[in-house]
Amino acid sequence: MATRSTVLITGASSGIGATYAERFARRGHDLVLVARDKARLEALSARLRQESSVVVDVLQADLTQSSDLAAVETRLRDDAKIEILINNAGVAQSGGFTEQTAGSIDRLVTLNTTALTRLAAAIAPRLVKAGEGAIVNIGSVVGFAPEFGQSIYGATKAFVLFLSQGLSLELSPKGIYVQAVLPAGTRTEIWERAGIDISARTDLMEVGELVDAALVGFDRRELVTIPPLHDAARWDALDTARQGLLSDLRQAHAAERYRAGP
Template structure:
C-alpha cells in the first residue's frame, strides 16, 4: 500500500514485540503513529527513537484495553481522528493451564482483551472507513485458531473469533474500499509467553518477531485476507478454504441429512 499523505497508524500492544516492530516498519514507510499500550515508559523510548530515525510524528495513548473507560478513550480517538487510516489490533494475551484449571475471572480477562476490546476498536473505526472508501484493519490472530489439538482452548477460541471477524469484514467491507487482513503467527518470540506464565526455555524453537512482521507485511502489500507467515505452501490454505466452500450449499437444506434419519 502506498502511503497516504498525513495518514497515521494506530497500533495496540505497541510497547514491545509484534506491535513495536509494526511501529518501526510503518514509521520507515513514512506513516505517523499512535501507540497504544499500558507501558508508557517503553512507548516513550520507542517513540523517541522513531521520531529521531524517521522524522514521523508519534503520539502515545497509555491505556489498559480491559478497562472500559480507557478503552473508550481509544475508541473516541479512532472515531474522530481522520488522520488514522490503519488500525492494527495487536494487543492480546494468553494464560497457562487447561480450561478446567483456569478461573472464570482469568478467562473473562482474556476474552475482554482478545475479543471485546478488539471488536469495539474495530467497530469504532469501521463506519468512518466505509464512508470514506479507504482504510485498513490488521488483526493479529494465531495459527492456534485452526488447531484445537494444541490444547490452548480459550486462547485459540479468541483467535478463531478474530479470524472469523476478519473474514466476515472482508466480505462486508471489501467492496467499500476497506482492506482487512488477519495475520496468523505460529509460535513467535514475544513477551506474551512470559506474561502468560510460560517458560520460554521449555518451548520449541520460535520465529523471531522481526521475521514475522516482515512476512506479514508482504501479505499486506499483496492484499491477502489471511496471512500465515509460517506456512510454506499457500495451496494448503487454498485447499482448506476450498473444502469449506464445497460444503456451503449443504448448510441450508430444509431436511436433515439421510445419515441422521433414524432406522426403524
C-alpha cells in the same frame, strides 16, 4: 510528497506491536501507539521520532478497562488522519481449561475479542465514508488447531479469523482492506506474561521475521496471511473445502444418517 496515513497500533510497547511501529515509521507513517506501559511507549516513541522523523503519539490504555477502551475508540472515530488500525493487543493462556479462573477467562476474552471488535467497529464507519483504509487483526494458527491445547485462547483466535473474513466480505466492496495475520509461535513477551517457559523452544519465529512477512501480505492485499505456512495451496484447499460445505448446509431436513435407527 503526499502525507502518509497515520497508523494506530495496540499492544505497541513490545513484541509484534512495537515491531509494526518500527516498520511503519520506516515507511514514513505517523503513529498512535497504544499500550498499558507508558514508560516503554515513551521510550519507543522517542526513538522512532529520532530515527524516522515521524509524529508519534502515545495513548496509555488498558483495553480491558471500559474507560480506557472508550478513549481509544474516540480517537479512532474522531482522528481522520488514522487510516490503518493494527489490532494487535492480546493475552495468552497458561494452563488447561479447568485451571482457568473467572478473572483470567474474562480478561482473555475481553482483550482478544471484545476490545478488538470494538476498535474495528469504531474506525470502520469513518473508513467506509472515506472509501479507503485498512484493518489488520492479529490472530493465531491456534484458532484452527484445538489439538494445541489452548482451548479458550484458540477460541478467541478462531473468532478473530471469522470476524476478519466477515468484515472483508462486508467492507472490501467499500474500499476497506481487512487482513487477518495468523502467526504460529513467535518469540515475544506474551509467553512470559502467561507464565510459560520458552527457553528450550526451537520452533519459535523471531518477531521481526513475523512482522516483515505479515507486511508482505499486507502489501499484496492478502485476506489471510500465515507467515509460517510454506505451501499456500494448503490454506487455499482448506478454504475451498469450507466453502464447498455451504450449499450442503442449507437443507430443510436432517441428513439421512440422523433419521435412521441407532
